[in-house]
Amino acid sequence: MRKWLFCLVPFFSSAGAQVDSAFFKKVFDEALLNGHAYARLGELCKTIGPRLSGSLEAEKAVQWGKTMLGTYGFDSVYLQPVMVPKWERGAQEGLWFSSKTFSRSIRSKKPVDYNCEAFESRPLKPSGKYQIPGVALGGSVGTNGMLKAGLVSIHKDIELDSLGKLGLLKGKVVLLNRPFPEQYLNTFKAYGACVGQRVNGASKAAMYGAVAVLVRSMSNRCDLHPHTGVMIYDEKQPKIPAMAVATAVANLLDRLATEDSGLQVHLQLNCKMYPDVMSANVIAQHKGNAFPERIIAFGGHFDSWDQGEGAHDDGAGCMHAFEALRLLKQIGYKPRHTLRCVWWMNEENGLRGATEYAKIAGANKEIHVAALESDRGGFTPRGFGVDSVFLANLENYRNLLNSYGIGDIEKGGGGADIGPLKKYFPGAVFVGFIPDSQRYFDVHHAETDVFENVNKRELHLGAAAVAVMIAILDQQLD
């Protein structure tokens, strides 16, 4: 995250006269004193909870969203139907191991490691078979009963190939154990560096005869919460079950695999794909007065994984967008373009909502001049990733953005849900909202992504940041 490097003396152009320091103050004051995002996120998380695409909860959430947005007097609120995939976890999965050395190992009184909220605090009861937390990865096939095999732990992609070629993965459960590279300041960069083993690891292991994979959770924390997420099969390989294991569990299994050649893991996954079902994007908009036919779209994804409550991922992003629209309306801002808040369905395992949204916009010639996405959680805002063509337009707002702590501007504005719009509107400005990234992967796709882990002020500051950026886009674009 770089501050930007040009050093022009900041003067305000008359074009942006409506968006000045008084405007910033009004937006931030309203967000911090009377913000709605937090309470609405609470309702969503606590009365509906997680909303995996195709689930009953996703359907309930869509209806809740339409009704809730309908109470705010926006110019229009509507649903945009879209078919989505339906994968279900089924009955709670289970993961166990059996090891002759473990009961000895756990009895050895090693000092408590405060770096890891794990076995010290919740010791496993010795018995023949130890249950440990694990959850199916999204899209995985089931095990069709109990599956039992020896374990091989893999730390690097190259190890998978070398052991595989020696035939050592045949009939084994493979633990894909490449950890987060902790040294990256930006945790999304760390995620990018190891998420491949979750998405494609099962088929790579299957190619060498593995019968299942356990995937180390993509997280900075050492704890007992497994993090799910999408996995994709290579149709040329046998489809083997894939399960996420918590970081502390991955560490334990890795150690046991070294100590105990007789280590066995047992797993049962009851998950299954079903035919596609109908769902919807949820949309609220406010008409522009100068260019009503030209649209600035901003939003997050409304579906979530079925662990936790999808609070940060991406309830927060949806609430940022709704609240930005509300804030601008509430303070009496008159948009030049039509401002459209979009909650895209099915980002997590298909991107169908975003794809459909872009297709319809393209077909109907709903000209998009800009699109902004918030899908990095509800943490303290730091800045934005912005298409390089628009960087010069931000120069006038530089000191203002800095004074509100949101002046970290990166080149390149992206996001999965606004991505498909680029094909139809290549000239539009794409912007990604960037909050502080340090805590995101503590909770991402895990049972801990709940409302309690969202901070009200952080969420509301994010909404205010999105609102002022939308207004800047509205002022600076034609």
Place this chain on the structure above:
Amino acid sequence: MRKWLFCLVPFFSSAGAQVDSAFFKKVFDEALLNGHAYARLGELCKTIGPRLSGSLEAEKAVQWGKTMLGTYGFDSVYLQPVMVPKWERGAQEGLWFSSKTFSRSIRSKKPVDYNCEAFESRPLKPSGKYQIPGVALGGSVGTNGMLKAGLVSIHKDIELDSLGKLGLLKGKVVLLNRPFPEQYLNTFKAYGACVGQRVNGASKAAMYGAVAVLVRSMSNRCDLHPHTGVMIYDEKQPKIPAMAVATAVANLLDRLATEDSGLQVHLQLNCKMYPDVMSANVIAQHKGNAFPERIIAFGGHFDSWDQGEGAHDDGAGCMHAFEALRLLKQIGYKPRHTLRCVWWMNEENGLRGATEYAKIAGANKEIHVAALESDRGGFTPRGFGVDSVFLANLENYRNLLNSYGIGDIEKGGGGADIGPLKKYFPGAVFVGFIPDSQRYFDVHHAETDVFENVNKRELHLGAAAVAVMIAILDQQLD
């Protein structure tokens, strides 16, 4: 929090050659990959816990600190004795109210307010008298048995005077209910705007005949955790008991005071002052090679309130300083000045440690060229408050600081514990470490200021930020 405004082209002076981008990377990599601060904070919080000045726990903590620091091979580790005040809470205090209207009020099914983690989730059992959470403020006298009186809720200082002059506070318990001004981006500014009612409110109310005060917690959160903190009596007024009430409790009592003229509160405080006892500042240092007799001191306060575990306040600041010293040693940095990590005792209710430290430094002519304090919690670092004389020296490091997200530089470097040094070393450079402030007052002085609410990466990034600033001071000063 402003980014700084000058716009010189950044070139590195040869003076700072040791502190370049490779140096920054080494410090941050070591902190993020192998940081010690988090695990040591865990030990402190979980094996000792809170450490109020003069308590047995504070004494244990001092011994733990000396032993722990002694394992790191620093040039010297020693204790600096200092007498501190001793105030004890005694047996758990209690707060109740009795109201005829409340049971009706609680039965009316109002919708859940997700803005407040409060009564909806933990309903009070109807009975004649309802117990609500409250804790004595530090320094308060006890009630000498149960105290019972009507309640008057005060929202502004001016109300206290106007009602007081009308004789309406006589014999009453006064609720000092001025809330945090939520609109301030910097929560420390909000704290400053209302902490006066906690520190001086009791004596002001006593002047008008009040028999006790309840003080609304200095917090952004609406919840059921009371936040304690220091209060000071005006010796000219009667000393009346003073208790902190949680924000949600203050809201409830405020409402009941309007609805029910018969509202009574009952309180019992068992706290007491004792004679001063001996304690100590804990110090670890690394000798400089160019100016060993010239010192750069940096640290936090080692005492805490007796609620929670003093994790953010100020275990985090102490660990920042220790870890900064360790990081610089670990990566082989050769300091020009003597680097001294200081854990000051008794910041919370006396500042005796800092006062003694400065006095001894002055008397012994231990020349301090700079002092840095960390007492704003273990959150993601944003920058520093820096004496204006030193701002130009930072210009060379501007892009580096920005690229690590710590380029928010404010004028004016302060902190309670480094304050007393200014008298003896007016030419020294004073620096305050500034992390993100949004969550600090959620937990400050409350039972929620525990290790679990500290994030490992955020803490370690803070330590790395302190380390690089110490090295910059070391390079730039003579």
